[in-house]
Amino acid sequence: MPRITEASREARRAEIVAAARRCFSRDGFHQTSMQEIAQEAQLSAGASYRYFSSKDEIILEIAGDAFRVIFEPVTQLLDTADSPTVADLVAVSVDPVGRDLTTDAAGQQVPVDELLRCAVQAWGELLRNADLRRQAVDGFEQVRRRMADVLRHGQAAGTVPSGLDPERGTRVVMALVHGFVLQRVAFGLDDPEGFINDVRAALADAGVLRPPQP
Numbered sequence: 756m757p758r759i760t761e762a763s764r765e766a767r768r769a770e771i772v773a774a775a776r777r778c779f780s781r782d783g784f785h786q787t788s789m790q791e792i793a794q795e796a797q798l799s800a801g802a803s804y805r806y807f808s809s810k811d812e813i814i815l816e817i818a819g820d821a822f823r824v825i826f827e828p829v830t831q832l833l834d835t836a837d838s839p840t841v842a843d844l845v846a847v848s849v850d851p852v853g854r855d856l857t858t859d860a861a862g863q864q865v866p867v868d869e870l871l872r873c874a875v876q877a878w879g880e881l882l883r884n885a886d887l888r889r890q891a892v893d894g895f896e897q898v899r900r901r902m903a904d905v906l907r908h909g910q911a912a913g914t915v916p917s918g919l920d921p922e923r924g925t926r927v928v929m930a931l932v933h934g935f936v937l938q939r940v941a942f943g944l945d946d947p948e949g950f951i952n953d954v955r956a957a958l959a960d961a962g963v964l965r966p967p968q969p
Contacts, residue, residue, distance in 0.1 A: 768806045769861035771796050772820075775813045776865070780872040784814055784880065814880065815887055820860045821874035822891060824867075825852055825932065826898050833901045838912035841924055842955045844902060848932040852939065853947025868940065875940045878933075899925040 774796035778787040789810050793803045807813050825848065832839060832847045839847075851857055857867045881888040902925040909915030915924070931954060938944035 764806070765861075769859075769863070771798070771803055771806055772813060772816055772861070773859070773863065773865070775810075776817050776859075776869055776873055779814075779817065779876065780869040784810075784876050811884065811886070814877070814884070815890065816860075817870075817873050818877035818880065818887055819890060819894075821870050821877060822894055823860065824857050824870055825874065825936065826894065827851075829898055829902065829928075833905050836905070838909040838914045839905060840909065840914050840958075841906070841919070841928060842951070842958050844905075844928045845931045845954050846951045848928070849935050849947050849951055852932075852936055853945075853950075871936055871940050875937060895929070899929065902928060 771792065775787070775792045778792055778795050782791075787810075789803055790800050792810070792813070793800050796803070803813075807816075828847045828851050829844060832844065836843070852867060852871060854867055856864045857870060859865050859870070877887065877891070881891055903921040906915050906919070906921035906924050910917050910919070910921070915921075935944065935947070935950055944950065
């Protein structure tokens with residue numbers, strides 16, 4: 756039997772993940788069996804176990820990719836901008852999850868709704884899956900700490916009000932992003948531009964967003 760190369764192994768893993776994501780977005784994590792994932796990927800019933808030890812391992816990979824799509828733009832902004840406002844952080848997070856398509860970890864284009872449906876289910880999984888919760892908390896805290904540092908720089912630059920607590924301000928940003936994702940998946944919110952405009956108006960009215968200086 757020919758030796759399986761690392762490239763072909765990764766390609767097959769990506770096919771299984773994509774098949775599982777389609778199944779999970781349609782039927783849910785716990786209503787989908789490994790056999791159904793194999794059928795979706797056009798593999799034999801036991802073939803998936805050559806690449807993943809369990810369905811939970813696939814869920815972990817898909818959830819990590821979903822969280823990456825949501826928060827990677829924030830980390831990129833934090834790397835390039837010295838003093839973004841709170842609304843800037845929300846806007847850069849909502850933009851990719853407001854589109855029709857995104858790119859998964861394997862570099863393939865996938866429907867955003869497919870990935871976000873898995874993200875919303877993953878939040879529920881945090882209550883029962885310790886590994887997923889640990890992964891999510893670690894990622895959340897890394898982004899939140901960096902975001903708090905950027906808000907402090909914004910305060911020094913005058914783009915973020917001095918009365919805003921940077922640690923709590925990060926949770927406001929996270930709550931707005933999570934809220935948009937949930938409303939898109941569950942309630943059909945499909946106007947990211949309008950959402951961002953309203954976020955800016957609401958934050959300005961509350962004194963959380965400083966108007967541009969002349």
